[in-house]
Amino acid sequence: MAQIKVSDLSFSYPGSYIEIFRNVSFQIDTDWKLGFVGRNGRGKTTFLHLLAGKYPYTGTIYSPLDYEYFPYPVKDARKDTLRVALDIVSNLEEWQLTRELNKMEVDPETLTRPFSTLSEGERTKVLLAILFLKDHSFLLIDEPTNHLDLKSRQIVARYLNGKKGFILVSHDRRFLDSCVDHILAINKADIEVQKGNFSSWQYNRQTRDNYELQENARLRREIGRLRRAANRMGKWSGLKEKEKTGSKGDKGYIGHKAAKMMKRAKTAETRAHKAIEEKMTLLKNIETAEALKIRPLAYHSRILVDCDRLKMYYGKKRVGPEISFVVEQGDRIAITGKNGSGKSTLLKMIVGAPIKSEGYFRRASNLTISYVPQSTDDLAGNLSDYARDCRIDESLFKAILDKLDFSRELFSQDMKNFSSGQKKKVLIARSLSEEAHLYVWDEPLNYIDIFSRIQIENLLSASGATVIFVEHDAEFVDKIATKTIHLQ
Numbered sequence: 001m002a003q004i005k006v007s008d009l010s011f012s013y014p015g016s017y018i019e020i021f022r023n024v025s026f027q028i029d030t031d032w033k034l035g036f037v038g039r040n041g042r043g044k045t046t047f048l049h050l051l052a053g054k055y056p057y058t059g060t061i062y063s064p065l066d067y068e069y070f071p072y073p074v075k076d077a078r079k080d081t082l083r084v085a086l087d088i089v090s091n092l093e094e095w096q097l098t099r100e101l102n103k104m105e106v107d108p109e110t111l112t113r114p115f116s117t118l119s120e121g122e123r124t125k126v127l128l129a130i131l132f133l134k135d136h137s138f139l140l141i142d143e144p145t146n147h148l149d150l151k152s153r154q155i156v157a158r159y160l161n162g163k164k165g166f167i168l169v170s171h172d173r174r175f176l177d178s179c180v181d182h183i184l185a186i187n188k189a190d191i192e193v194q195k196g197n198f199s200s201w202q203y204n205r206q207t208r209d210n211y212e213l214q215e216n217a218r219l220r221r222e223i224g225r226l227r228r229a230a231n232r233m234g235k236w237s238g239l240k241e242k243e244k245t246g247s248k249g250d251k252g253y254i255g256h257k258a259a260k261m262m263k264r265a266k267t268a269e270t271r272a273h274k275a276i277e278e279k280m281t282l283l284k285n286i287e288t289a290e291a292l293k294i295r296p297l298a299y300h301s302r303i304l305v306d307c308d309r310l311k312m313y314y315g316k317k318r319v320g321p322e323i324s325f326v327v328e329q330g331d332r333i334a335i336t337g338k339n340g341s342g343k344s345t346l347l348k349m350i351v352g353a354p355i356k357s358e359g360y361f362r363r364a365s366n367l368t369i370s371y372v373p374q375s376t377d378d379l380a381g382n383l384s385d386y387a388r389d390c391r392i393d394e395s396l397f398k399a400i401l402d403k404l405d406f407s408r409e410l411f412s413q414d415m416k417n418f419s420s421g422q423k424k425k426v427l428i429a430r431s432l433s434e435e436a437h438l439y440v441w442d443e444p445l446n447y448i449d450i451f452s453r454i455q456i457e458n459l460l461s462a463s464g465a466t467v468i469f470v471e472h473d474a475e476f477v478d479k480i481a482t483k484t485i486h487l488q
Helices: 044-051 081-088 094-103 108-112 120-132 150-161 173-179 198-246 251-280 343-351 383-390 394-403 420-432 450-462 474-480
Strands: 003-011 021-029 033-038 058-062 066-070 137-142 166-169 182-186 191-195 303-314 317-328 332-337 356-363 369-372 438-442 467-470 483-487
Touching (some): 003 044, 021 044, 021 191, 033 044, 033 173, 033 198, 044 066, 044 137, 066 120, 081 094, 081 108, 094 108, 094 120, 120 150, 150 173, 173 198, 182 198, 191 198, 303 343, 317 332, 317 483, 332 343, 332 474, 343 356, 343 438, 369 420, 420 450, 450 474
Parallel strands (some): 033 166, 033 182, 137 166, 332 467, 332 483, 369 438
Antiparallel strands (some): 003 021, 303 356
């Protein structure tokens, strides 16, 4: 067992005055299965790139192993998958790769296909298998679940649980619980390393936060009491001083009494200052998660969408199974199924895209729909122009982004330079700014941090909004969905 040691690490991007890291120090063991968590924009991917030597930094990073970064860039995806694997690991034996792919339920025939023909899920599994076959390497795995359906996430989690020596960035709580034994967390004020999975880290964090909140309240009360006591004693000692100069009595006794009260006042003031200093060490890492709001419109009819024995097609090719379902006001419906089962196609049909179909399909007339697409590729320009083009209230839109821990420095920047998580938050904030009868969200949580996911969970659970969504985060689905439509 060896250690990776980070000492006094500081980093900011060229031309930026914002420090991503400042004097960060910690160490991790190279055989850990390390989950890496933190709010969007805190620097998780940046830190992985620093480990991999992509950017210059101050401080030191020592590692006895080489780093391999996932997703690995495949230069020529036209090559057969086995050839791609050999380009990455030259001494690879085919039987070794076949063994690893079997563990992830990938057909060995995949190796004979051009890499470009593989699905996103197949690419994820193949590249993980290849990289784990590299000797003397520590893997930096950056959000591998974003293109995986629920079953594939379970398979990959089981595979990773059988490995060691990696840092895994993921916002899927159940996925992290299934395959990590330590947590590396980027907090508001520091970085911490803790043994256990995500749930144990979250429990410890909530316990600590509750203690600090209670301690903060106690110290606030004590500071006020001590300051009031010091003020009273100061006034009393002042009065005694006046008595000493204006009285014909025992001036020595009066002076002693005044000095004693002044001493007690100073002691109270000193204790108050100490309590203030103690209070300053609290609450630095408490994540504020303000409640979000949604503005659903009421519709005059109970049923918003109705379909019976619906079949969907791309050209002549059938997409997904025959389905029948009803969307009623107040429903929160999760569309589940494997990749390629027609989930996104169904959502597009609901929002009005021209999808070829057979069977009965009816969408209520004059229905206002707010749609969050899966892709963020079209986002460009600044937020003000975007709000105007979408005909939403700019102040409300930016207030929602602020509640989602969106840095105000980004408000004037071009969205094409945002991270994937920040772009997804833009789409969510836009949707929450819209009044709608029906909210249709296609994988809204891709790249979005855990704390924001919990905010969105709390919002939807408490609202009467009608939502139909595709999402592979099992924890989110279990907490939000009132109905599930599974596409076989």
